Amino acid sequence: MTTVLPHLPALQVVIPLLGAVLCALLRRPAPAFGLALAVSWLMPVIAAALLWQVIQGGPISYHMGGWAPPWGIEYRVDLLNGFVLLLVAAVGAAIMPFAWHSVGFEIDEGRRAWFYCMYLLCLAGLLGIAITGDAFNAFVFLEISSLSSYVLIALGRDRRALLASFQYLVMGTIGATFYVIGVGFLYLLTGSLNMVDIAQRLGPAWAEHPRAIVAALAFVSAGVGLKLALFPLHVWLPNAYAHAPSWVTVFLSATATKVAIYLLIRFYFSIFGVAIAFDTLPIAQIVIALSIAAMVIASLIAVFESDVKRMLAYSSVAQIGYITLGIGLANQAGLTGGLVHVFNHAVMKAALFLAIGAVFYRAGTVNLAELSGIGRKMPVTLAVFTIAGFGLVGTPGTAGFISKWYLALGALDQGWWVLVLVIVGSSLIAMVYVGRVLEIAWLREPTPAIARASDPPLPMLLPILLLGAATIYFGIDTQWSAGIAEASAQALLGGLR
Amino acid sequence: MQAFRLVVEYYNYFVTIFLMVAGLYVVIARGNMIKKLVGLAIFQTSVYLLYITPGKILGGTAPILDPAFKVYSNPLPHVLILTAIVVGVATLALGLALVARINEAYGSIEEDETFERDREA
Amino acid sequence: MTAVQSADSLVPLAVLLPFVGALLIPLFRRRPNLREGVTLLTATALCLAVFGLLGPVLGGARPETQLVAVAPGLLLAFKVEPLGMLFALVASSLWIVNSIYSIGYMRANNEPRQTGFYVCFAVALGSTMGIAFAKNLFTLFLFYELLTLSTYPLVAHKRDAAAIRGGRIYLLLLLGSSLALFLPAILATWVLAGTLDFTPGGILAGKAGAPVIGMLLALYVFGIGKAALMPLHFWLPAAMVAPTPVSALLHAVAVVKAGVFCVLKIAVLIFGVETLSDLGQSAWLSAVAGVTVLGASIIALRQDNLKRRLAYSTVSQLSYIVLGVAILAPISIIGAAMHLVAHAVGKITLFFAAGSIYTASHLTEVSQLDGIGRRMPWTMGAFTIGALGMIGLPPTAGFLGKWFMLTGAIATAHWLAVAIIVFSTLLNAAYFLPIVYRAFFRESAAGEHGGEAPWPIVVALTLTGAATVAMFFLPGLPHALARLTIGM
Secondary structure, three states: OOOHHHHHHOOOOOOOOHHHHHHHHHHHHHHHHHHHHHHHHHHHHHHHHHHHHHHHHEEEEEEHHHOOOOOOEEEEEOOOHHHHHHHHHHHHHHHHHHHHHHHHHOOOOHHHHHHHHHHHHHHHHHHHHHHHHHHHHHHHHHHHHHHHHHHHOOOOOOOHHHHHHHHHHHHHHHHHHHHHHHHHHHHHHHHEHHOOOOOHHHHHHHHHHHHHHHHHHHHHHHHHHHHHHOOOOHHHHHHHHHHOHHHHHHHHHHHHHHHHHHHHHOOOOOOOHHHHHHHHHHHHHHHHHHHHHHHHHHHHHOOOOOOOHHHHHHHHHHHHHHHHHHHHOOHHHHHHHHHHHHHHHHHHHHHHHEEEEEEEEHHHHHOHHHOOOOHOOHHHHHHHHHHHHHHHOOOOOOOOHHHHHHHHHHHHHHHOHHHHHHHHHHHHHHHHHHHHHHHHHHOOOOHHHOOOOOOOOHHHHHHHHHHHHHHHHEEEEEEEOOHHHHHHHHHHOOOOO | OHHHHHHHHOOOHHHHHHHHHHHEEEEEHEEEEEEEEEEEHHHHHHHHHHHHHHHHOOOOOOOOOOOHHHHHHHHHHHHHHHHHHHHHHHHHHHHHHHHHHHHHHOOOEEEHHHHHHHHHO | OOHHHHHHHHHHHHHHHHHHHHHHHHHHHHHHHHHHHHHHHHHHHHHHHHHHHHHHHOOOOOOOEEEEEOOEEEEEEEEOHHHHHHHHHHHHHHHHHHHHHHHHHHHHHOOOOOOHHHHHHHHHHHHHHHHHHHHEEHHHHHHHHHHHHHHHHHHOOOOOHHEEEEHHHHHHHHHHHHHHHHHHHHHHHHHHHHHOOOOOOOOOOOOHHHHHHHHHHHHHHOOOOHHHOOOOOOOOOHHOOOOOOHHHHHHHHHHHHHHHHHHHHHHHHHHHHHHHHHHHHHHHHHHHHHHHHHHHHHHHHOEEHHHHHHHHHHHHHHHHHHHHHOOHHHHHHHHHHHOOOHHHHHHHHHHHHHHHHHHHHOOHHHHHHHHHOHHHHHHHHHHHHHHHHHOOOOOOOOHHHHHHHHHHHHOOHHHHHHHHHHHHHHHHHHHHHHHHHHHHHHHOOOOOOOHHHHHHHHHHHHHHHHHHHHHHHHOOHHOOOOOOOOOO
């Protein structure tokens, strides 16, 4: 044990990476699935152990290959990315059992092993972004996760999945390249790629080259903003989510954008720092304006979508707006709200997309008009959809309420009570688009096509129930979600580490 | 004269900016997916230049320790860009594979034509 | 275990019981008799638990429990106040009667989806208990929303186009108003006062000036859409598509009562009567309430559909209670609390009667009711008592509430309120007495036949009719609790 424990940070990334290679070699779906499941279930154990170490003894610094930073690559785990690691790993573990039937239904047999290979690659990339303390290394992981997710999306049954994937590839590559340009500027300015090191050297550099730093900040913001689908850089997201295989949508919506958000938070608060990004530059104003636009416009678009997956995708854009709103507020309550919404939204959206994935598995469609009375045929699935839907609306007793409470408090702390109205207004719009689905699903008579549907098999049902329960649990006991978010926010706002 | 000095001194950077903007323009302005990928590749290439340029030190040699040399080029940017090139190649390969699949599925690689065909279907 | 501790543990029990019932009911979905047995058993157990709390509360104890701290300031906690006690007593007792009635009604009309119906009913009652016993605004808000959500399937029970539309209006208006106005008000209260606990005397005294307090009060009274203050009243008529036991639940047992209860509780225990009257925030509220009282009465006059007439009557009666609060005299607040009880018992009788008529002879319009009193003497007898209660004539409970409010209005020289109460009483008489007259003194149309509705229906409405009269002669309990509410 003592020989393994110090290397947990490396194992967190290396195990899924090796798993991906093995999956490719295995070639047959069943063993590949077994391997992916084993790796997925191991990841939260490692992540929890890391987070536990951080809570006990402060940030962990791991020197990759024994090379000391800033020359070598450092893996650095503090409360914030420990939290993100656990989130990504736990979501992956929770939804993995769902994949067997869902992937079996949607992906041709010859491609399933490759599917799991790509999934593990993507997981490795996402965990890598979260864990690394090196800005360029983050770019590499960003591309690992992106390239594998392009493949995952392209595996969708509909030919439009190919177009969506291509569109995402073009935009995602532009985003990643913008990011790397920004990092390049920082490297030119400070001569370092280590995040802690950059942060320390940026203060003196600001006095000499403020314009270069502004350019770096702009490139990083635009690049990462593309990845996290910050309005109006979100156009790739609805198509990608709508046409990707059901399970991929669940996984990406719950993890990929969240990790990108983490990266943005890391850059704004840990690297550039509050003093440069918020006190000197108008980042707050820009981010808040875009967040408001996302919360209102994307929600409105969601109301008029007839495809439930697309509707939920637009809702994701809106909900990401809540998170970036918390970033823009940059005060204790607001940032806590943003961070806890990273977690809560991942849980709720995963529950929603899982439920819709199950509906597709049973009914073969996600078109709202064809889902009349589905609730009566798939009561458990739709019950979870209902709970998570009200979570999006933010009714008390669900996780969504907690996020909105903190965000609204953060807005009031700044004296921006108009923002409270925006938060509330966006919730009202969410109520409309969620309500539309509920009304058709529960109150209409089942059509003959729907009449044969029933709740999915247990391996699909259990993840759905688990995430549905989590939606309520984290609305009542917030010690682990809001508690850690609050401590992270405090650390982030306390300036540099 | 001043302008000339500026161009010569920052020659690499001017090329970088030109490639960057030209590549981005092609990505946005062209509907042909292969051309889009070409633009994307040019755009990525400009970044390689951006990184490598400051790593070169006038009079420096390859960073192989030898008592005969005192000044070395910085190896780190080269290493970074090797990685970036790999990423770029992978992206281009995946993009081309996707375009091939799109061509099979739609019979076209023009963006507007594929949209058109989806609308008809 | 001392008496106080046992009372403390009764509180979560009372809230949880209906939820446990809701979980058990689906287990017996294939055995309707057992299923209804579970409902009745749960209702009786709940009623006993609530009555078990009565002694300690009258004795001055305030049993409380804290379940979990959700976030700083957001505690899930219960504490039994006298006013909540009163509301819980009304709701839990009426649930038993309403369950008996539901059994008769749902079976006689062969309604589909009865299991879901009883489950939602039980959840709604559990939410009502949560509202009644909430220790702070967060807990109140949580159960307020849960009540909306659990009653939505009940409103849309028939699943036809009209029911779906009615349900949509119901959900959008109640959930919308609470998210858009109620929640920001709670947030503002937290920022201003630093606490959300219900406290005798209020928590906002001296925390903000008159304009802010006025704004906040407006956010609360309109945010609580369940109180059906105009212009947020139209969900109530829209919800009339629901089966009659649901209407009874909406109008008497839970929903609108929860609305006015919240207004009362927030006015007394968040703002504090003194704060409100010092800052002169009653005038606009009495005006809005007055407009609602009179406006809804006038609309009620013109409704031929019996249930719609009753619905508008509810809108108007609820605003009496808000008016009683707006007068801001201690005695008028006692009157408001009394009226809350009186209206519950009276209105449930009226709805039971309307449902009884529908079940026995499928009549829904007032103009069809000629001579029905002779065929259905028990039903129309109870209806008459209920109507007298709505008008506020002795010997019914309705008289007491109005009397206290009137006394309070005169004592504080609120002449506008006096005029509203007097004039609306005339209007009440004008839309209720013709029904009674038709039922008993007109000849029935040829070919009409049939007798009383099934016995559970008759038993239920006789019980509530009797209670309306009994409360006039024995007002001690509600009066005592109402007095305790304002610390007298």
